[in-house]
Amino acid sequence: MFQDVVMEFPYKHSTGTTIGRFLAGLKEQKRIWGQRVPKQGVVVPPLGYSEIDGSEGGEWVAVENTGTVTACARVHTPIDHLHPSPTPFAFVLVKLDGADTALAHVVTDGLDRLRVGSRVVADWRSDEERVGSIRDIACFRLVD
Amino acid sequence: MSTLRNVAFVGFAQLPVVARDEHRMATEMLYPVVVDALRQVGASRDDIDYQVSASTDYMDGRPFGFVAALDVMGSWPARQDLHLEMDGSFAAYYAWVKIQTGEVDTAIVCTHGKTSEGEPERVFNLQLEPYYHAPIGIGPTASAALQASAYMARTGTTDADLAARAARNRAAGVGNSDNQVRDAASAQQLQGSPWAIEPLRSGYVPPIGETATCLVMAAEGKAEKLCDRPVWIQGVDHRAELQTLGSRDLTRSAGTALAAKKALAMANVGSARDVDLVELLSVTPVEELILLDALGLDAAASTPVVNPSGGPLCAHPIMSTGSIRLGEAFRQLSGRAGDRGVAGAKRAIAHGAQGHCLQQNIVWVLGTEKRWA
Amino acid sequence: MKRPTAVVGVGQTQHAARRADLSIPGLIREAVDRALLDAGLGHDDIDAIVIGKAPDMLEGIAQPEQFLVGALGGHMKPVIRVHTAGSVGASTAIAAMTHVASGLYDRILTVAFEKQSEGNAMWALSPNMPFTPPLVAGAGGFFAPYCRAYIQKTGCPPHIGPVTAANARANGARNPYAHLREPMSVEDVMNSPVLWDPIRYGETCPSSDGAIALVIANEETAKKGPRKPAWIKGAASYAEAMWVPGRDQVSPSAGKICAKHVYEQAGIQDPWNDIQTAEIYVPFAWFEAMWLENLGFCDEGEGWKIIDRGEQKFGAHLPINPSGGVLCSNPIGASGMLRLGEAALQVMGRAGEHQVDGVRNALGHAYGGGAQYFAMWVVGTEL
């Protein structure tokens, strides 16, 4: 005897100052901010503390919209309600210019050319579509 | 390191790992395993001083999934108890810590989890930090694929190398009747398998499977009475790393390296090369290579033997996989490994892990001899 | 072999219905920073971390300790995650103590939290599962029948619940960290709606966001520290099966066995006179009388009489929950550790406005599951 059930629930996570301001930067300024953090350098996206030694995070630093792919994973068969694209795409880690850590995001075009070391640029959602989420960056696009 | 209590693994029971047990709930699967483990050591339930269980609510698909495990673990009268939301290897660690206090001498360590009821790729997406990472939709196969791509780029490891590594595990796993996957597969076949998430192929990731396990642990004095060949804990250590995927070197396992250093020092063993076999909780061939590197082992060497059980590529019941590594090391060192026994094995490393991209690791050094006089 | 251990630092958040100003890492760090400051220690001094919380469905994050490793200062340290239902905060602290008592570790940071505002506790704690009878009425509906059975068995009069609740709220008003700090009179409680008869609204715990952190250390660290430590004289966690015919759910044997074990370790012969204050897990007011009996402070059937005589009040013979307890703040996963931490503050003499005079020994207690999990400790001023 079996039964399929979908456990579905809308959670609301409060963001606090650091994460909240970073997201506001995406939404209102179309800017990606990092924080200069002890033992980590410029962390993007910032958490407000050093994940290495637990100390409280430091000054805000704007980083570029462009960066270098440090890891990529091509999804050939996306999973509904989980993956951000119904068609093949790639997860990427991108070290943005000016940052010392890499941001996790997606690339949706040019998958055959995508590799570790590729140069990419953030592709923003429109002013109306940006809500204050990491997905206000629609995706990253390969730059030639 | 000061003198510690000698503690041994004296029994291990599990159900053969299957894709889906259609007849039993998770806790119903655990009951016969606890009975079997106690039978192995010839103990009644009342002979066991302490119990630890390991499971996770989100894989159980319900809150408090572990509460029902109390009934099948024989928790009557009330037992000294703890439940960890962690892989069984870490639960065994806590039991070892508890035995070190001298308050208890014996313990059972139980794991349960019905992996087929949930969908791990979705469930463990929720394990990622919820503000930036989980919303992107990364699951454990995706993070392992990111890790693999970075590793291949750094080291020049090829698809063919991964296939060869996976094929070795598959060949080793053929004789293990507890494995879910028991057919060998050539490197060529595995390299022809479809992408799971590129650069990982379906042949490089474990199938979804489920089981229940029970380890029995006992301190010196009791251990010898419960088991003809106790397997002694000579050293153990575990370490967590920060989670953020882009803030750590995914191509190396710093936590494993540190845990191994500490565990080997505790065991007074100079190097991981001095053990006869290692059982690794590596869910991809890339993780296996990363772990071997962290342990200071040459991936091309023939000793120590790596994953003689077939490893997690042949059976990966989430929450139990680490316990199985310990159970396999116990079987090897106590002469219970049958055809897959490593001849003359006297010392083993059993590794456990959880989290995305080997975030949290534990390293056990086990041996046929007691560590402390 | 077992070494002496002590609480050397206590830090808790301001508890509230919603800490909208903080992320989950922020909430935890508020407690952790205060505990470390209190202990005069930094992250570098901490050997390992033991963290606990109640079901992950409360916040919708699976094994959140994984993403919190960095926030906890846990990078490259051992991190252990405990979950024992409602008792988890207490069993987490006891697991931390065990790490130190074993001789393997000298200083452990232990943390418990819940951020209930991110989800819905009623849904998260009792979803309708397939193949199981529909849970008729949530947590209150589960426990209310046992309160009724207690009342029936002992002749406990109807004002005991309201008196207990009003006392908790009077205590909470003296605790700057409490979620509910508005006093509530016995009449107010009496007149509040009956939710799960016999349990009234005013006799029910709130749903809170909050966290607590403790630093537990070995003897050497405790003696060198800036403050007087709370020595952990006895501690244990027990659990018992659910479906045992005849299992006493009003006064579960696991609770009695656990208390006996803890008192033996602590050298407590006569709990009523040897313990000066107790922080016990009372999510619904009637449980206070029930646990007084279960914990051996009196004979069976006498618990409500202690309350009737007012001997549990602040300033009386055995102040119960001087912090206001679970009835004033209930970040579920943290509630058990709050009981243990508040007991520690009492023996350290640093409970502020709600400090009980002359505390030599204090009990901290929590329970969980279907009254199956019990975890408690006795802390004292002397080793």
Place this chain on the structure above:
Amino acid sequence: MNETEPPKDPVRYIDSNVYLPYHYVAGDYRAKYLRALKDKKILGSKCSKTGKVFVMPIVNSPESFAPCDEFVEVADRGIVTTFCIVNIPVIGRSLEIPYVAASVALDGADISIFALIQEIKAEDARMGMRVEAVWKPDGERQGDHEDILHFRPTGEPDAPMESFIHRL
């Protein structure tokens, strides 16, 4: 583009819609119990050591740790051992409040089940009251918990408290 820091006013929340499909297995013991409901039968499992009967059936007695490998039928009536009167609506249930939620020890069973009591004024509910199952009509029962609509008083004399107070 010359901001020196992000906006002062943070984005306060992010929404996360958790979506997790599960594929639950009843297990043979529960499946057998549920199928029997279709035939208006309530099954328990019997401890091979003590003979005690568990409803719903479980694989082992936690008390004796022996297997329960025999199924036995118990009565569809029993005693309200304790109860509460619920005055708040429960998510996912459309019940008129107040209603009585009770622990019922069925005749022939050694543990109690949770049950909804209807056809009674809430204030008339008593510990020790005898109740019986009200079944869905023939042909409508599906083999699930809803096959028992609720329990109702039988009108028999109440059981004395000492006969049930230890099996709440």
